[in-house]
Every structure is written in C-alpha cells, then in structure tokens.
Amino acid sequence: MKTVLFYYSGTGNSLWSARLLAEKLDNAELRRLKGADVLAAGDAEAVGFVFPVHMWGVPRPVVEFIAKLALRPGTYLFAVAVNAGQVSRTLVQLRELLSRRGLALAAGFDIVLPSNYIPWGGAAPIERQNARFAAARLRLEQAAACIAGRETRAVERGPLWQRIIFTAIYRMSFNQVHKMDKDFWCDDRCNSCGICAQVCPAGNIELKNGRPDWLQRCEQCLACIQWCPQASIQFGKKTPGYERYHHPEISLPDMLH
Numbered sequence: 001m002k003t004v005l006f007y008y009s010g011t012g013n014s015l016w017s018a019r020l021l022a023e024k025l026d027n028a029e030l031r032r033l034k035g036a037d038v039l040a041a042g043d044a045e046a047v048g049f050v051f052p053v054h055m056w057g058v059p060r061p062v063v064e065f066i067a068k069l070a071l072r073p074g075t076y077l078f079a080v081a082v083n084a085g086q087v088s089r090t091l092v093q094l095r096e097l098l099s100r101r102g103l104a105l106a107a108g109f110d111i112v113l114p115s116n117y118i119p120w121g122g123a124a125p126i127e128r129q130n131a132r133f134a135a136a137r138l139r140l141e142q143a144a145a146c147i148a149g150r151e152t153r154a155v156e157r158g159p160l161w162q163r164i165i166f167t168a169i170y171r172m173s174f175n176q177v178h179k180m181d182k183d184f185w186c187d188d189r190c191n192s193c194g195i196c197a198q199v200c201p202a203g204n205i206e207l208k209n210g211r212p213d214w215l216q217r218c219e220q221c222l223a224c225i226q227w228c229p230q231a232s233i234q235f236g237k238k239t240p241g242y243e244r245y246h247h248p249e250i251s252l253p254d255m256l257h
C-alpha cells in the first residue's frame with residue numbers, strides 16, 4: 001500500500017503540505033522531485049505530486065519530470081497545487097500532461113497558503129498567514145481521506161476568466177523564466193556563506209568573488225531570496241524594504257535534505 005509523494009518547493013509551503021499528507025497516509029514516503037528520481041517510484045501503489053503554482057501553471061521542473069515519468073499501469077495518481085489563491089488551470093494542465101503519458105490523474109487539490117512572491121509587496125501579516133495555515137491543514141486532511149479511499153474526482157480549478165487570461169500569460173512567459181534572474185542582485189550584507197547556491201534547486205547560482213552570480217537557468221522558485229540569512233539578495237528595486245517569507249515549520253536543513 002506504499003504511497004510516494006514527489007514534492008517541489010522553493011520556500012517550504014509544498015514541503016509542509018506533502019509532509020502533512022504523508023503523516024495522514026499509511027506507509028507514505030517523501031521524495032524531492034529531481035530528474036534522477038523519475039524511475040524511483042518502484043512498487044508504489046499510489047503516487048502524488050505536490051508543487052507550487054508558478055505564473056498560473058505547472059512549474060517547468062514539474063513539467064519536465066512528468067515528461068520522463070515511468071510508472072506501473074494502474075498506479076493511483078493525485079496532485080496538490082499549492083498556491084496563493086489563484087490556482088487557475090494548473091491542475092487541468094497537469095492532468096493533460098499525465099494523459100499524454102498514458103496516465104490518469106485521479107484527483108487534484110487546490111491548497112492555498114501564504115504567497116512567497118515577495119516582489120509584489122513582501123510577506124503577508126502573520127495573522128493572515130496563520131489563518132491560511134489553519135484552513136490549509138483542514139483541506140489537506142480532507143484530501144488525505146480522499147486519497148486513502150482512492151477516490152476519483154474532478155480536479156479543482158479557478159474561474160473561467162483566470163483560466164483564459166492567466167493561461168495565456170503562462171504560455172507567453174514559460175520560455176522567459178530562465179532569464180528572469182536578471183533582476184536579482186546582492187547587497188553589501190552578503191557574508192559569502194554560499195547558502196543561496198546550496199538551496200537553489202536549479203543549480204543556477206555560483207559564488208564569484210564571494211558573491212552570488214545567477215546563470216540564466218532560473219526557475220523563479222525564489223528560494224535564494226527567501227533563505228539568504230542576511231536578506232542581502234534583492235529582486236528589482238523594492239525588495240530591500242520587504243519582509244522575507246518561508247513556511248515557519250520548515251527549516252533550511254529541511255530544504256537542503
């Protein structure tokens with residue numbers, strides 16, 4: 001009855017969601033989503049994908065992972081799209097990606113947690129974050145019950161206007177994401193600790209003369225800016241004044257594990 005949960009996470013929200021699901025499911029194992037793990041679901045009877053919504057769709061690392069996925073026919077598949085309130089068409093897109101591989105997505109859950117996209121105004125107030133954690137916990141418990149019962153249900157999705165307008169933006173931006181790191185820079189508080197390079201899931205950061213250098217293969221997960229212990233990484237002009245965000249129950253060692 002083994003369940004494998006593949007997760008992708010920049011700031012811990014998806015890792016926290018995957019952990020909570022794993023606690024509620026019998027014999028569940030967490031695996032960080034990496035290319036090398038594609039064939040590693042082995043004899044799993046159920047496989048889940050837990051990942052953040054990026055620009056109203058499935059982030060590229062998840063798209064690429066699905067494209068290489070090899071699973072036993074009949075594996076029960078589910079997904080959790082972790083987002084900040086605009087899931088849009090993400091889970092429909094994931095269902096289509098799996099369908100092209102001959103795989104059926106049995107259930108897709110929309111889980112709302114605090115936004116990690118701080119260039120649009122910084123982290124939300126703690127009370128608002130806590131309200132989202134509490135609501136998400138309940139939703140994840142319901143999702144776990146559905147998964148444990150191997151239920152099949154329609155994937156969750158945003159309103160039609162989101163699915164039309166935001167999907168167009170997702171498609172236009174998809175090939176630009178790698179280069180969006182041109183707006184990152186580093187201020188004088190940097191102490192050359194190298195954590196930004198370690199936490200980047202895309203291997204997109206190298207230290208040059210003790211300072212991060214971004215290599216234009218960014219996935220915009222925002223892990224580097226959020227986990228820098230000196231808050232010395234900036235994106236554009238406004239972030240020097242903005243609070244950072246990561247899930248409070250997820251630590252840097254959890255992310256690096």
Ligand SMILES: Cc1cc2nc3c(=O)[nH]c(=O)nc-3n(C[C@H](O)[C@H](O)[C@H](O)COP(=O)(O)O)c2cc1C
Binds near residue numbers: 053057115
């Ligand atoms: C580049 C980027 C794009 C995002 N786009 C969306 C989006 O389209 N809709 C949404 O609701 N949240 C969006 N978010 C917010 C994240 O989906 C949300 O904060 C998620 O919980 C982060 O998960 P993580 O901590 O596991 O990385 C975006 C975040 C980033 C960094």
Ligand code: SF4
Binds near residue numbers: 190195196227231232
């Ligand atoms: S994590 Fe921050 S302080 Fe450490 S090297 Fe990177 S930018 Fe500098």
Ligand code: SF4
Binds near residue numbers: 199204220
């Ligand atoms: S450079 Fe920063 S935002 Fe880009 S993939 Fe790496 S950690 Fe994520």
